[in-house]
Structure formats: C-alpha cells, structure tokens
Amino acid sequence: xxxxxxxxxxxxxxxxxxxxxxxxxxxVSDEQVLEMYQWMLKARLLDEKLLRMxxxxxxxxxxxxxxxxAAQIGSVFALEKSDWICPxxxxxxxxxxxxxxxxQIILYAKGHLHGGRVPEDVNILPVQIIIAAQTxxxxxxxxxxxxxxxxxxxxxxxxxxxxxxxxxxxxxxxASVYQVPAIFFCQNNQYAISVPVEKQMxxxxxxxxxxxxxxxxxxxxxxxxxxxxxxxxxxxxxxxNGEGPTLIEAVTYRLGPHTTSDDPTKYRSKENVEPWREVxxxxxxxxLYLENSNLWDVEKEKAFVxxxxxxxDHMIDEIxxxxxxxxxxxxxxxxxxxxxxxxxxxxxxxxxxxxxxxxWHE
Amino acid sequence: MSEITMIEAIRQAMTQEMExxxxxxxxxxxVGRNGGVFRATDGLIDQFGEERxxxxxxxxxxxxxxxxxxxxxxxxxxxxxxxxxxxxxAMDQVANQAARVRFRSTGRYHVPMVIRSxxxxxxxxxxLHSDSLEALFSHTPGLKVVMPSNPYDAKGLLIAAxxxxxxxxxxxxxxxxRSTKQEVPxxxxxxxxxxxxxxxxGNQATIVSWGPCVPMLEKLVDQYKKEGAHLELIDLRxxxxxxxxxxxxxxxxxxxxxxxxxxxxxxxIGAEVAALVSEKGVFSLSAxxxxxTGFDTxxxxxxxxxxxxxxxxxxxxxxxxxLSY
Ligand SMILES: Cc1ncc(C[n+]2csc(CCOP(=O)(O)OP(=O)(O)O)c2C)c(N)n1
Numbered sequence: 001x002x003x004x005x006x007x008x009x010x011x012x013x014x015x016x017x018x019x020x021x022x023x024x025x026x027x028v029s030d031e032q033v034l035e036m037y038q039w040m041l042k043a044r045l046l047d048e049k050l051l052r053m054x055x056x057x058x059x060x061x062x063x064x065x066x067x068x069x070a071a072q073i074g075s076v077f078a079l080e081k082s083d084w085i086c087p088x089x090x091x092x093x094x095x096x097x098x099x100x101x102x103x104q105i106i107l108y109a110k111g112h113l114h115g116g117r118v119p120e121d122v123n124i125l126p127v128q129i130i131i132a133a134q135t136x137x138x139x140x141x142x143x144x145x146x147x148x149x150x151x152x153x154x155x156x157x158x159x160x161x162x163x164x165x166x167x168x169x170x171x172x173x174x175a176s177v178y179q180v181p182a183i184f185f186c187q188n189n190q191y192a193i194s195v196p197v198e199k200q201m202x203x204x205x206x207x208x209x210x211x212x213x214x215x216x217x218x219x220x221x222x223x224x225x226x227x228x229x230x231x232x233x234x235x236x237x238x239x240x241n242g243e244g245p246t247l248i249e250a251v252t253y254r255l256g257p258h259t260t261s262d263d264p265t266k267y268r269s270k271e272n273v274e275p276w277r278e279v280x281x282x283x284x285x286x287x288l289y290l291e292n293s294n295l296w297d298v299e300k301e302k303a304f305v306x307x308x309x310x311x312x313d314h315m316i317d318e319i320x321x322x323x324x325x326x327x328x329x330x331x332x333x334x335x336x337x338x339x340x341x342x343x344x345x346x347x348x349x350x351x352x353x354x355x356x357x358x359x360w361h362e
Numbered sequence: 363m364s365e366i367t368m369i370e371a372i373r374q375a376m377t378q379e380m381e382x383x384x385x386x387x388x389x390x391x392x393v394g395r396n397g398g399v400f401r402a403t404d405g406l407i408d409q410f411g412e413e414r415x416x417x418x419x420x421x422x423x424x425x426x427x428x429x430x431x432x433x434x435x436x437x438x439x440x441x442x443x444x445x446x447x448x449x450x451x452a453m454d455q456v457a458n459q460a461a462r463v464r465f466r467s468t469g470r471y472h473v474p475m476v477i478r479s480x481x482x483x484x485x486x487x488x489x490l491h492s493d494s495l496e497a498l499f500s501h502t503p504g505l506k507v508v509m510p511s512n513p514y515d516a517k518g519l520l521i522a523a524x525x526x527x528x529x530x531x532x533x534x535x536x537x538x539x540r541s542t543k544q545e546v547p548x549x550x551x552x553x554x555x556x557x558x559x560x561x562x563x564g565n566q567a568t569i570v571s572w573g574p575c576v577p578m579l580e581k582l583v584d585q586y587k588k589e590g591a592h593l594e595l596i597d598l599r600x601x602x603x604x605x606x607x608x609x610x611x612x613x614x615x616x617x618x619x620x621x622x623x624x625x626x627x628x629x630x631i632g633a634e635v636a637a638l639v640s641e642k643g644v645f646s647l648s649a650x651x652x653x654x655t656g657f658d659t660x661x662x663x664x665x666x667x668x669x670x671x672x673x674x675x676x677x678x679x680x681x682x683x684x685l686s687y
Contacts, residue, residue, distance in 0.1 A: 060486050060664050089488070111486065111664030129490045130448065131420055164419035165451070192420050194396030200419050267395045329669035332662045343628060347657045350676075351669065358675035 007208055011219045011251065014226040017279045019288025027230050028077075034295050036077060036225050037286045040069040041301075042308050043093035044283060046102070047256075049312055050109055054260045058320070059109035065090045067223075067255035070282035071187045073097055074228030075155070075250070078236050084123040084141045084154040086134035090187075090254075091157050095124055102312070106319055113327040123152075132162040135171035135184060142180035142239075153181040153239040161192025163206050172213040172247065181239035183232070184247045187222060189254040194267035210247035222250030223282040253280065329355055366546050369539040371513035372402050372478075375520040376440060378550050380410055383438065386524060389416040389425055390442030390478075399444055400480060400539055422451035426477065430460050433473040438524060446481035446533060447490035460529040461504030476523045480536040482574040483624055483656075483671050486664040487536075493661050494573075494625035499531050500602035500634070506530045506555055507602040511576035513544040515599055518553030526555060535574035542577070558605035560612065564592035567618035567649075567684045570609060570635055572598040575622045575672060582677060591685065601631045609635060610643045617648040618684045622672050627655040649687035652680045 014022055028036075047066045054062040065072065072094030076085070085091075085098055092105050099122040108115030108127060116126035128134040138156035145152045162168050163186060175182045186206050190197050203209065210217025216238070220231045228250055235246035253276040257264050264273075278284075290296035333340060333348040340348065366374070380386045387410075388403055394417035397404030407415040418425050422443055429439040443449045449456065456477065464472045483492040499505045508523055508530055510516040516534070523530035561576065562583045571579050576597050583593045594612050598604065613619050619639055621632035632653040639651060654672045662670050 061488050113663055113666060115663060116489075127489075129488055130451070161420035164421045164424070166421065166423055192391075193399065194392045194394075195417050195420070199417060261399070266397065326665050329657075329662070329666040332659045332666060332670070333657070336659050343658055347627070351657055354673070354676050354679070355669045358673070 004204060004208070007204075007211065009205060009219070011221055012227045012231050013221045013224055014230060015224050015285050015289060017285055019285045019290075019292060021226075021289070027233065028226065030293055030295055032077070033226070033286065034290060036073055036229070037283070037290055037296070038304065039073050039097050040093070040225065040283050040286065041304065043069045043073065043096060045305065045308055046092065046096070046105070046312065049309075049316075050106075051256065051260070053109070053316075059106075060111045061259050061261055062109055063090045063259045064256035065093050065254075067253045067276060067282065068187050068189055069093045070225035070286075071222035071228055071250035071252045072157070074225040075185055075232040075248070077229050078232035079155065080152070082123065082152045083236075084125070084138070084145075084152065086125045086138045086141065086154060086156040087128060088131075088134065088158050088162070089127050089129055090159070091127075094157065098122065098124055100124055102315060103319065106316060110319070110323075113331055132158055132165035132167040132171075134158065135162070135168050136174070138182045138184070139171050139174045139178070139180055142175070142182040142245075143178060146178075146180050146242075151240050153183060153236055155183045155185055157185050157187065159192060160186060160188040160190070160197045160200055160206060161195065162186070163209065164200055172210070172215065172245070175245035176213045176215045179242070179244040181242070182245045183235045183239060184245065185232070186247070186249045188249050188251050190252075191254060191258070191268070193258045193262060196267075206249040207247060213247075215245050215247060217247045217249070219249045219251065222252030223280055223285075225282060225286055252282070328352075363545045363547055365543040366513055367540045367543050368510070368513045368516045368534070369400055369402055371517040371546050372520055372534065373404065373406070374546070375517045375524070376403065377406065377409070379521060379524045380406070380414065382550065385436060385438045386440065387414040387416070387432075387437060388440045388442065389418050389429060391418060391420055391425070391444050393417060393442050398442065400536065402442070402478070402534075422448055423455050426452040426455035427459065429475045429477075430455060430463070430473050433475040434463065434471055438474050440476045440478060440524065443477060443479040445487075445491045446479040446495050447493045449477075449479060449495065456499070456505070456529075456531075457502045461502050464528065465504060472527055473529050474527045476520070476526075476530050476532055478520075478532045478534065480534045480539070482535040482537050483661065483667050484537045484574070486667070489663070490661075492667070494623065494656070496533060496601050497625055497630045500631060504529065505602060506600065507533065508555055508600050509533045509535070509573040510599060511535065511538065511573050511597050512542070513546050515553055515559075515597075517546055518551050519555065519599065521550055522552040522555050525552065530555065533573065537574050538577065553599070556600045556603045556605060558596050558598045558600070558608040560594060560608065561597045562587075562593065562595040564594040565615050566592050567620065567681065568594045568596060568609070568612040568616045569620050569622060570596045570598060571622040572601060572631075574624055578674070579622060579677070582674065586681070591681075593681070598631075604631070604634065604638065606638050606642065609639065610646075613639055613643045614646045617646055618687065619647065620652040620654065620680055620684055622654045622677060624656050624671055626658050627653055628658050630655055649684050652684060654680050
C-alpha cells in the first residue's frame with residue numbers, strides 16, 4: 001500500500017526572514033542577488049502603480065501579484081532567453097524579467113487591442129485566463145523543442161487552484177509519458193479567489209502530486225528568491241539534459257485582493273495577512289542581506305525608486321497621450337483568420353461605417 | 363412586494379426554494395464564504411451550511427459532472443459556473459452527459475439540475491468573461507436555455523428552472539445585475555419556461571431580443587413611439603425552446619422583423635428565429651429579416667467593445683431600413 005504518511009516532506013530554504021544565509025553553499029554571486037532585488041523592487045513598484053491606476057479608472061480589472069515577486073523572479077533568473085514561458089494572468093513580474101516590455105504590460109491592462117501581442121523575440125505566450133490551460137501548452141512547446149533537438153525548456157506558471165483542473169493532471173501525465181523538457185511551476189499563494197488551499201485539496205502538499213506522475217516534485221519557500229532560483233536551476237538542468245519534467249511548488253502569499261473586483265475581507269482576516277506583509281515579505285529579506293553585505297542602503301533604494309518611478313510615469317504619460325489613437329473596432333477583424341472570409345469583410349465595413357458615422361458614445 | 367435588483371431576485375429565488383425543498387443545494391467556485399463573485403449566494407452558507415452551499419475546488423467539469431450524479435440520485439443541484447466563458451471546460455458533462463441521460467436511459471433516469479452563469483458585455487471584463495454562448499446549448503437537444511432581462515422574470519424563471527425535471531441553463535446578463543430595481547413579489551411564483559413576453563406593443567415592425575439588450579431596446583422603442591413609430595418588442599426570455607407562436611403572431615401583424623443579440627452573428631439564435639419565420643411566416647413579410655448582433659470575431663478588448671456590441675446607432679439604422687419598405 002502507498003500512504004501519504006510514507007512521503008517525506010522538505011521545504012527548500014536558503015535565506016531566512018532576517019536575511020541570513022542558511023547554507024555556505026551559495027549558487028549565485030552577490031551581483032546577481034543585487035540584480036534580482038532590483039527587479040523585485042521594480043516589479044513591486046509596477047504592481048502598486050497599476051493598482052492605483054485601476055482605482056482611478058485608468059486601467060481595467062487588474063490582478064496584483066505583490067508578495068509573489070521572489071517566486072516569479074527567482075525562477076525566471078534560472079532561464080535562458082530562448083526558453084518558453086506559458087503564464088497565467090498574475091505573472092507580470094516574471095514576464096518582465098524574461099523580456100516582456102513594460103509598455104506591453106500597460107497596454108494589456110488598458111484593454112488595448114495589441115495587449116496580447118508579445119514581441120517576436122520573446123518566448124512568452126499571451127496572458128492565460130482559463131485556469132490551467134497553459135500547463136498543456138508547456139507540454140506541447142517542450143515536445144516541439146525535443147523533436148527539433150533544441151535544448152530549450154518550457155515553463156508553465158499557475159496557481160494552487162489550477163491544480164484542481166483536469167488540464168493540470170493531464171499535462172503532468174503527458175509530460176512524464178513523453179519525458180519532455182517542461183517545468184510546472186506552481187505559485188501556491190494560499191488562495192484561489194476566496195477558497196483556501198486546505199479546501200482546494202485534501203493532500204498535504206502540491207509538490208507530492210508529482211509522485212503520482214513519476215516525476216520529481218519539489219517544495220520551496222516561494223518568498224525566498226535564492227531558494228527558488230536554486231530549485232528552478234536544478235529542474236532546468238534536468239530538463240535540458242533530457243531527464244524530463246519537474247513539478248515545483250513555491251509556497252508564497254498573495255498580499256492584495258485576487259483582482260481589483262475582489263474584497264478579501266470576506267474570506268481572510270487582517271491577522272492572517274499581517275505577517276506576510278511584514279517579516280515574510282519576499283523583498284525584505286533580500287534587502288536585509290544586501291544591506292548587511294554593504295551592497296545596498298536607504299539612499300540607494302531611494303534613488304532607485306525615484307528613477308524607476310519617473311521612467312514608469314513618463315511611459316504611462318506617453319501611452320495615455322495616445323489613447324485616442326488606440327486601434328479601432330475594424331482592426332479586430334484582421335486577426336480572426338489568416339484571410340478574412342466574405343462575411344467578415346462585410347461586417348468589417350459595417351463596423352467601420354457605424355463607428356465613423358456614430359457619435360453615440362462620445 | 364419589494365423593490366429589488368436582479369441579483370437580489372436571483373438570491374431570493376434560490377433561498378426560498380432551498381427553504382421549501384431540502385433536495386435543492388448549490389455548488390460552485392467561491393459560492394460559499396465569498397457569496398459568489400457577484401454575491402448571488404451571499405449569506406446562503408450561513409443559513410444552509412457547507413453541505414448545501416459547497417465551495418468546490420476549481421474544476422468546472424467536476425462541478426457539472428458531480429451535479430449530474432447528484433441529480434441522478436434524488437438531489438436538485440444548482441451549479442454555478444463563475445463566468446459563462448469557463449463552461450467550455452465542462453462541455454462534455456453539459457452536452458454529452460446532462461443533456462442525454464433521459465434519452466440514453468429512455469426515461470429511466472433524468473437530471474433535474476440548473477446551471478447558473480453570468481455572461482454578456484459592456485462591463486469591461488478581462489478576456490473570456492463576456493461571451494454570449496447560448497447558441498451552443500440551444501444546438502444541443504435535451505437542454506433548456508433561459509435568459510432573463512429583469513428582476514421579476516429572473517426570480518420566476520429561476521424558480522421554474524429549479525423545479526423543472528430537465529437540465530436548465532440559466533444565463534444572467536451581468537450588466538443588468540444591479541442596473542435597475544423592480545417590484546418583485548415576496549412569495550414564490552413561476553414564470554413558464556418557453557414563453558416569450560411582448561414587452562412593447564406596436565404594429566410597424568417586430569424586434570425580437572433577450573437578456574442584456576432588452577432594456578436598451580425598451581428605451582429606444584419608447585423614443586420611437588413619441589416620434590410616432592410603433593414598434594413591437596418581444597423578450598424571448600427562453601431561447602431553447604423558442605416561443606415560435608408569439609413571434610409568428612407578431613410578424614403577421616407588423617410584417618417586419620429584426621433580431622438583436624450580443625452573441626456573434628453566424629449560426630446564432632437570430633438565425634434560428636429568422637429560419638422559423640421563413641418557414642412558417644414568410645408570406646407575412648414585406649421586408650428582409652435583419653439581424654443586429656455581435657460581429658463574427660472573438661469578444662474583443664474593453665477599448666473597442668462598445669463599437670462591437672449591438673449599439674443604438676446600428677439598431678436605429680436597421681429600424682430605418684425596415685420601416686422604409
Ligand atoms: C476555467 C476557469 N474557471 C474559473 C475562472 C475564474 N477564476 C479566475 S482566477 C480564479 C482562481 C485561481 O486561483 P489559483 O489557480 O490559485 O491562482 P491565483 O489567482 O491565486 O494566482 C478563478 C476561479 C477562470 N479564470 N477560468
């Protein structure tokens with residue numbers, strides 16, 4: 001008989017909440033730690049900015065990722081530019097590091113027709129709304145890599161809720177049957193909208209689900225950027241060497257609401273959130289480490305924040321000054337098929353005429 | 363009687379049916395502690411407990427498949443799909459399973475279940491939250507599809523859906539959840555599934571619609587009336603089955619027909635209504651049948667959705683055209 005009790009549980013940790021390294025073995029240089037921290041800080045500032053903009057009616061519904069920066073950025077740091085990312089909707093921090101331009105993130109948030117258009121040289125799939133659908137796309141893109149004999153890997157990012165979907169289980173099974181270079185990176189942020197992870201599943205961890213599919217499963221402190229980097233690096237190396245897929249569970253916490261339409265006070269208490277906002281915050285421990293190593297201080301932080309905020313504000317001003325020139329409805333007809341059929345041609349002309357003649361929504 | 367919104371009417375219908383019949387229960391994502399993302403089930407977990415208001419794991423196929431099993435064994439589940447665009451995940455359980463049980467077992471089994479789901483545009487949702495998918499299900503024998511446009515109908519139709527012996531899809535236009543209030547009786551009442559309602563009488567042209575377009579059309583028709591044009595407006599309320607009789611009677615009188623819906627045009631319910639009238643009422647017509655609908659693209663992003671949806675300008679142009687014959 002197989003029993004859950006027989007499994008051993010270990011959560012990989014490298015940097016404790018006081019910013020102290022738990023092991024001598026350091027797999028990244030201090031320069032890399034600094035670089036990771038700066039990305040995390042940028043990501044936090046972007047998230048806060050977008051949240052404010054939503055409250056001011058300047059962007060649509062928004063899903064904030066604050067609290068999950070270490071999980072996203074630590075893992076993307078272990079990738080090469082040519083590797084593939086199949087993200088959900090809460091992944092701007094990681095996407096940014098993998099080459100998604102900030103402008104693109106803002107256009108998406110603004111409901112611009114080109115919001116889902118990823119630059120040609122960036123291997124990130126469009127934001128996925130359907131929970132867990134992208135886990136299968138990681139299997140397919142990885143299969144294509146293996147088929148062509150390329151050494152790239154595919155990573156799918158998803159949440160704890162996604163592990164309840166059939167797609168997730170089918171993806172793990174396919175990936176291990178075909179031994180493709182895919183990594184399933186779960187950010188267990190404890191909630192799927194209002195449903196806590198204890199109600200999402202009766203199993204003790206998400207990582208253990210890998211066992212059923214005959215692949216390695218790893219649980220890591222998702223707020224510890226160094227630990228995340230390290231487990232991801234190992235998984236990527238295995239995948240590149242043809243040793244198959246890995247499931248990683250990064251235990252983290254969503255600090256904000258599920259989206260700007262959500263009221264988290266309905267399902268979790270302030271006491272529940274507080275520690276995650278303070279001692280467990282993923283930025284805090286890296287900052288402490290860097291300060292203790294004399295690589296960072298209050299002044300540097302201030303200057304960095306100012307520079308990035310100026311850059312961001314400038315970029316947003318640029319975009320907002322051109323809102324009147326955003327693509328119009330008729331352009332949407334261009335992206336349904338390679339070639340428009342007769343009905344689409346006719347409807348496109350009608351849509352243009354109505355828009356040009358109508359001042360009904362001015 | 364009390365003045366309530368559509369979301370309140372829906373909650374009231376479920377609450378009162380659950381009080382009346384212990385076989386009725388609710389399952390879905392975030393329907394319990396959170397009370398549903400639109401608060402349709404707010405407070406129900408406190409009144410009825412976790413056994414009857416189930417916060418399920420995140421899996422639409424499991425929600426519908428489990429509801430099928432429950433209804434096979436004596437319960438009357440109301441399953442919520444958080445947004446209609448997510449029902450594709452459960453397509454097999456809806457279209458191959460729920461829809462066919464009666465047929466496959468030649469009546470030995472049946473599934474008296476309801477699937478509730480918000481849909482419709484104009485509220486700047488993220489991608490895949492606004493699609494109108496009624497045609498998919500009306501193309502599936504064995505399913506009924508109900509689409510209310512106001513609080514009064516929503517309550518009466520939902521009660522009828524819960525009491526129906528067959529699977530009923532109950533689609534709720536999210537734009538109208540809180541847009542208006544209406545006098546709704548406090549007691550339980552049913553509105554029959556499959557009956558349309560003539561909401562404005564007129565003799566110059568017939569407009570057939572349902573769900574989110576109806577309030578806008580009511581306003582327009584009232585405006586035309588002031589200007590001396592008398593249009594008849596029919597709210598289908600149920601798109602499967604379609605109340606052909608009410609439509610044919612109206613077209614016989616007005617000789618002109620236009621169908622308005624948010625769903626994409628090709629092979630939509632509008633096409634079915636037009637075909638019905640072509641088969642059974644073509645000699646009443648003095649003008650071509652017009653359809654004003656969403657365009658044949660996936661539902662677009664927020665910055666262009668107002669130009670994509672059937673809007674006043676498009677509808678007025680079409681009315682002009684109809685009346686010119
Ligand atoms: C198929 C599908 N069902 C439901 C939803 C609605 N929904 C959006 S996010 C979400 C919760 C997802 O939780 P999780 O996978 O843990 O990711 P998180 O949002 O916490 O990052 C739900 C139910 C959806 N987008 N897609």
